[in-house]
Amino acid sequence: MPELTEDTTFRHDDWYGEELVDRHFVGCEFFHVDLTEAVTRGAVFTGCTFGNVRFNASRHTDSAFTRCVFKRCNFFEAEFTGCKLVGSTFAQCDLRPLTVDGGDWSFVALPGADLRGVRITGVRMREVDLTGANLTGATVTGVDLSAAQLHSARLTGADLRGSDLTALDPMVVERVGAVIDAEQAVVIAQALGFELR
Template sequence: MDTRTIRRTSVTLPALNEPGLYLSHVTSLEGGRGRVAEFHYADADLRDLDLADTHLMDGRITGLKARRTRLEKLRVDSVEFTGCDLSSLRWTDSRICRAAFRGCKLMGAALEDVTLDNVLFENCTLDYSTLTRVRAVGPVIFARCSLREAIFSAVDLGAALIDDSDLRLTEFDGGKYRGLDLRGSDLSQLRGVTSLKQIVIDRAQTLQLAEALAVELDVTFGEDLDDT
């Protein structure tokens, strides 16, 4: 199986090149009995995308655009999402396993009670997104992503890595982060630094965290005071 590895974190990618696997083109992600398998869904431009109680398995979703997206109780196994634009995404009570999101726009997305296991986000835009009670039960990688002003609330990201990503004003509000690898990103404008206990950083990033903490505590530097 193909993998994507950054430092100590390796994500197992969707197994779509296995001998004997043929992906059929489909015109909808709503399959019979709530299951769509061995599929390729491409270049759809939708006003609304609503999926519930559905299992997507062994497939590619490319160039999908949806102005409003609601996903609930969705199970994803071995699926690639490439070049998708899912505006106003609301994704709840779901499990995503062996999935890759590449070049996708997920701005303002809201993920709640979603479990991640071997998931790659690469060159994706997740600005202003909110992840609530999202759990990484297996390795998760965010590589070269924009997470500007995103909020991680009560999440468990101990098995995750965020590398070479835009973390300006990204907020961490509670949760579990032991082992979260933040090497390779600028941490100086993070919010909620005190939640990030037992994370992995480079020594050079210590000053970046100190800068972020100073802003969070709203400290005043003595040399800036007018003592006259």
């Protein structure tokens, strides 16, 4: 059974390089906690708040951060592999460079996020809020972006191949140099009202 911690506040704790395996945190608050180079495997954080937490170079595998709030956190070189972040919110966070491989980030709020050059592959991001987000030069391949909010997103030079772009209105995003495949080109042409014959 995973070790359960509920409704606990952690302040100024040094968890540098800690391994959090099969831990379950519910309704906990983390303020100014150092999780640099920490590793989570099968850890679950439900409805937790993270304020000014350092996730620098941390590695997260098959862990869940559902309905969590991240405020002014640093994710420099953090990696998420097969993680679930459904319904979580990021505000004023440093998210570069970030690597996300697989998992479910549906309903995540990333409005206005600076995601230049991040790498997001094979992730489910249904109804994600990327309003005004800067994805310049980012790799967003094989990602389910169905019903995503992409208004005013900057996709300049981004690699979007293999991703679901059915929610993309090419008229309300910056898109110069963005890379798509032939199948996506058809979807976008139809969204603009073209008939393909």
